[in-house]
Amino acid sequence: MKNKIFVVEDDPNIRDIVVAYLKKDGYEVSMADNAEDAWEMAYRDQPDMWILDIMLPGMDGYELCKKIRQDSEVPIIIISAKDDEVDKILGLELGSDDYLTKPFSPRELVARVKRIFKRVNIAPVKKEKEVTKTIQLGDLEIHIEERRVFWIGEEVEVTAKEFDMLTILIRNQNRAFAREELLSLVWGDDYFGSDRAVDDLIKRLRRKLDGLPIETVWGYGYRMRSDEEGSQ
Incomplete structure (x- = not known):
């Protein structure tokens, strides 16, 4: 069965190129030029992945990303002309799985789509x-299985990345992870x-789970302290 991707982009040139490359690679693709229509489409037919532009008329891509994450953990890739670090961080905080800055190579986008689907598709095997x-x-x-x-x-309620971070830390109690390693893993x-x-x-995890024994390893990263290690 083909993976289904929704592309939400108001620039027809970019939208048509992205759709053409995705279809050429064997994906089933639906498209919309605004978030409102895309959200209505999702009620009728849920996609396996979203590719969202940020600068959309009406509801912007950030708001749509937030709405999607309220109901689903389906992968989201944000494409945007905004290349400031704060914009990338905001997109990731709202639950996107990747952030690609315009102009970008359509081949690079397809490669990222493949990587994310590969990661998602092998997850059930690992869980079994x-x-x-x-x-x-x-x-x-x-x-674990119910996330x-x-x-x-x-x-x-936690986001997909918050859940992934928790499981990594709790499975490796008392091990110190460097920030760069956690960035790569999550x-x-x-x-x-x-x-x-x-x-x-x-x-965000400390705010949601007040008292969670995540310790800061100053100048390095973080670790999840086990019960046996005592309290701070």
């Missing part, structure tokens, strides 16, 4: 091999943004 379906650390409980997080008995090897994205994600 997992012996532990639920991981616990003190008041934190993670349901649900509970803190002190209450379910907490965002992928071809993400070239600042490691500030890691700091911002950790801040």
